[in-house]
Amino acid sequence: xxxxxxxxxxxxxxxxxxxxxxxxxxxxxxxxxxxxxxxxxxxxxxxxxxxxxxxxxxxxxxxxxxxxxxxxxxxxxxxxxxxxxxxxxxxxxxxxxxxxxxxxxxxxxxxxxxxxxxxxxxxxxxxxxxxxxxxxxxxxxxxxxxxxxxxxxxxxxxxxxxxxxxxxxxxxxxxxxxxxxxxxxxxxxxxxxxxxxxxxxxxxxxxxxxxxxxxxxxxxxxxxxxxxxxxxxxxxxxxxxxxxxxxxxxxxxxxxxxxxxxxxxxxxxxxxxxxxxxxxxxxxxxxxxxxxxxxxxxxxxxxxxxxxxxxxxxxxxxxxxxxxxxxxxxxxxxxxxxxxx
Amino acid sequence: xxxxxxxxxxxxxxxxxxxxxxxxxxxxxxxxxxxxxxxxxxxxxxxxxxxxxxxxxxxxxxxxxxxxxxxxxxxxxxxxxxxxxxxxxxxxxxxxxxxxxxxxxxxxxxxxxxxxxxxxxxxxxxxxxxxxxxxxxxxxxxxxxxxxxxxxxxxxxxxxxxxxxxxxxxxxxxxxxxxxxxxxxxxxxxxxxxxxxxxxxxxxxxxxxxxxxxxxxxxxxxxxxxxxxxxxxxxxxxxxxxxxxxxxxxxxxxxxxxxxxxxxxxxxxxxxxxxxxxxxxxxxxxxxxxxxxx
Numbered sequence: 001x002x003x004x005x006x007x008x009x010x011x012x013x014x015x016x017x018x019x020x021x022x023x024x025x026x027x028x029x030x031x032x033x034x035x036x037x038x039x040x041x042x043x044x045x046x047x048x049x050x051x052x053x054x055x056x057x058x059x060x061x062x063x064x065x066x067x068x069x070x071x072x073x074x075x076x077x078x079x080x081x082x083x084x085x086x087x088x089x090x091x092x093x094x095x096x097x098x099x100x101x102x103x104x105x106x107x108x109x110x111x112x113x114x115x116x117x118x119x120x121x122x123x124x125x126x127x128x129x130x131x132x133x134x135x136x137x138x139x140x141x142x143x144x145x146x147x148x149x150x151x152x153x154x155x156x157x158x159x160x161x162x163x164x165x166x167x168x169x170x171x172x173x174x175x176x177x178x179x180x181x182x183x184x185x186x187x188x189x190x191x192x193x194x195x196x197x198x199x200x201x202x203x204x205x206x207x208x209x210x211x212x213x214x215x216x217x218x219x220x221x222x223x224x225x226x227x228x229x230x231x232x233x234x235x236x237x238x239x240x241x242x243x244x245x246x247x248x249x250x251x252x253x254x255x256x257x258x259x260x261x262x263x264x265x266x267x268x269x270x271x272x273x274x275x276x277x278x279x280x281x282x283x284x285x286x287x288x289x290x291x292x293x294x295x296x297x298x299x300x301x302x303x304x305x306x307x308x309x310x311x312x313x314x315x316x317x318x319x320x321x322x323x324x325x326x327x328x329x330x331x332x333x334x335x336x337x338x339x340x341x
Numbered sequence: 342x343x344x345x346x347x348x349x350x351x352x353x354x355x356x357x358x359x360x361x362x363x364x365x366x367x368x369x370x371x372x373x374x375x376x377x378x379x380x381x382x383x384x385x386x387x388x389x390x391x392x393x394x395x396x397x398x399x400x401x402x403x404x405x406x407x408x409x410x411x412x413x414x415x416x417x418x419x420x421x422x423x424x425x426x427x428x429x430x431x432x433x434x435x436x437x438x439x440x441x442x443x444x445x446x447x448x449x450x451x452x453x454x455x456x457x458x459x460x461x462x463x464x465x466x467x468x469x470x471x472x473x474x475x476x477x478x479x480x481x482x483x484x485x486x487x488x489x490x491x492x493x494x495x496x497x498x499x500x501x502x503x504x505x506x507x508x509x510x511x512x513x514x515x516x517x518x519x520x521x522x523x524x525x526x527x528x529x530x531x532x533x534x535x536x537x538x539x540x541x542x543x544x545x546x547x548x549x550x551x552x553x554x555x556x557x558x559x560x561x562x563x564x565x566x567x568x569x570x571x572x573x574x575x576x577x578x579x580x581x582x583x584x585x586x587x588x589x590x591x592x593x594x595x596x597x598x599x600x601x602x603x604x605x606x607x608x609x610x611x612x613x614x615x616x617x618x619x620x621x622x623x624x625x626x627x628x629x630x631x632x633x634x635x
Contacts, residue, residue, distance in 0.1 A: 003346065003347070004345070004346020004347050004472060005345065005346045005347020005348070005524075006347065151431060167424060167428055220347070254574075255574035255577035255578065256574045260574070261574035261575075264573075264575050267566070267569070267570055267573055267575060270569060271562065271565060271566060271569065274565055274569075276561075276562045276565060276566075277556065277558065277562065279556050280555070280556050280558065280559050280561075280562040281562065283553070283555045283556060283559060284559075284562065284563075284566070284575060284578075284579045285575075286553065287552075287553075287555075287578055287579050287582035288574070288575045288578040288579060290552075290578075290582070290609070291578035291581060291582065292574075292578070322581060322584050322585070323584070323588065324521075324522055324588070
């Protein structure tokens with residue numbers, strides 16, 4: 001889990017690849033991956049079907065989660081009959097809802113995790129969560145889908161129906177919307193699915209909170225990313241899930257102790273004496289100062305974070321490689337940096 | 342202002358607000374759905390939706406909640422009486438808000454338009470519209486809603502909002518990116534959609550967090566430094582910076598080629614936490630540049 005732009009997808013792939021390197025049967029399920037990552041994994045296009053990219057010593061399968069098709073597959077699996085399945089899939093309201101309801105991606109991601117786990121084909125499954133403003137959204141979002149399904153189910157009771165119809169009628173006249181006819185049709189065909197869906201959602205929630213699951217929070221090197229991490233950890237504990245590790249990604253290692261690194265005047269004087277253009281020296285000095293400012297700020301935030309976290313949360317820093325990830329070797333390198341510290 | 346997560350949209354939106362304000366405009370910064378990066382950057386707490394709060398810098402900020410705006414709208418237009426509260430708290434209503442084509446987005450964008458054109462309180466509003474996909478949904482919805490609701494109030498409202506969005510004298514959509522693979526791909530896709538699918542006025546394509554380019558003959562100096570002190574930390578930093586700049590320029594060139602306009606470059610700010618002063622160093626980058634900003 002982590003906010004957008006911190007490198008979740010690459011780290012997920014690196015973790016799964018490291019698992020395969022250690023002899024495990026690993027899978028990584030990613031959402032909207034960088035094209036470079038697909039290339040690095042040796043794939044032309046990532047699809048919904050898992051594809052094997054490494055087969056020795058362990059194995060690594062990679063798949064992409066696409067919200068709309070994952071929901072459609074979910075309906076196909078749980079629909080009591082072919083007719084119901086087709087009515088639901090063709091419903092306009094369903095099509096809008098499955099693609100746009102917030103929490104919907106997270107819901108099917110958990111379902112996919114559950115399915116891969118139950119297949120028994122994997123020792124390690126890494127799930128790259130959807131981009132979110134808040135890392136906890138992944139855990140909170142599915143509850144909204146549950147609330148909706150509960151309400152939908154309740155509104156079908158004979159006692160509630162006249163009221164629901166009256167209110168819907170009024171809102172329709174006011175807005176000019178015909179959406180509610182579709183909603184009513186959807187609810188009716190969904191009736192046979194409620195029990196299955198409710199059961200499933202209980203199972204996936206139990207898996208996410210269970211001992212087999214570990215959450216890894218990825219943060220960027222910036223100050224505000226770090227500031228939220230401590231709070232997040234306690235919120236996760238409150239939700240009953242376990243934060244196993246925090247990874248500060250793409251950090252800037254200091255080349256030498258800060259005091260020594262900051263002392264550049266003698267070297268500059270020497271270069272000037274040898275005829276280096278002052279503008280070039282000024283650029284180098286500025287680049288160096290910027291780098292030290294970033295590196296030392298990062299170091300401070302990291303130390304502050306580390307001391308504030310419970311001892312059982314593993315904390316790891318992964319320095320940035322200085323280039324994009326282009327190959328399996330690059331991902332393996334990230335894996336080594338991740339697991340050697 | 343839109344762009345991929347993590348590219349610094351809020352920083353750019355804040356700098357834009359400050360530069361407009363410095364030019365004498367009365368400005369309002371708006372966040373959609375929830376208070377976020379923009380209010381954090383300018384150090385303002387926004388406890389309540391739809392209420393403008395003045396920041397220390399003098400810029401006003403607010404966050405607009407489409408679902409709440411819809412509830413307000415419905416309460417005004419439909420006499421629901423005592424039913425109002427149970428309806429608006431009902432999960433089915435929440436589902437409707439999410440699934441009815443664009444109603445929530447339409448309401449939020451409609452509110453932005455009202456603030457600017459009807460309230461006469463502001464000379465300019467800057468919307469921190471969030472991640473590209475989400476922001477494009479907001480921009481797309483007035484047209485979609487106008488088509489989906491063939492008649493009635495929503496249809497008329499949607500048409501008006503779309504007309505304001507399409508007017509280049511009123512609206513400019515700025516696309517922010519950094520010089521990295523995914524942000525550039527997303528920016529290019531956004532620009533293409535804004536131009537061809539949405540047909541809305543594009544403002545600037547902003548390349549954020551640019552490192553300063555070195556003098557042309559920098560390699561000679563780097564080489565003498567390497568001979569003189571191969572382990573110098575300064576050499577390490579300079580080489581890293583050169584490596585990043587090479588990547589930066591490659592993606593900057595891709596971006597320029599694929600969007601067909603010269604991106605507006607904004608420097609990387611080196612600071613622990615951004616201060617007003619830092620943001621003001623970005624502000625001059627906007628002034629005097631193309632229409633819609635100055």
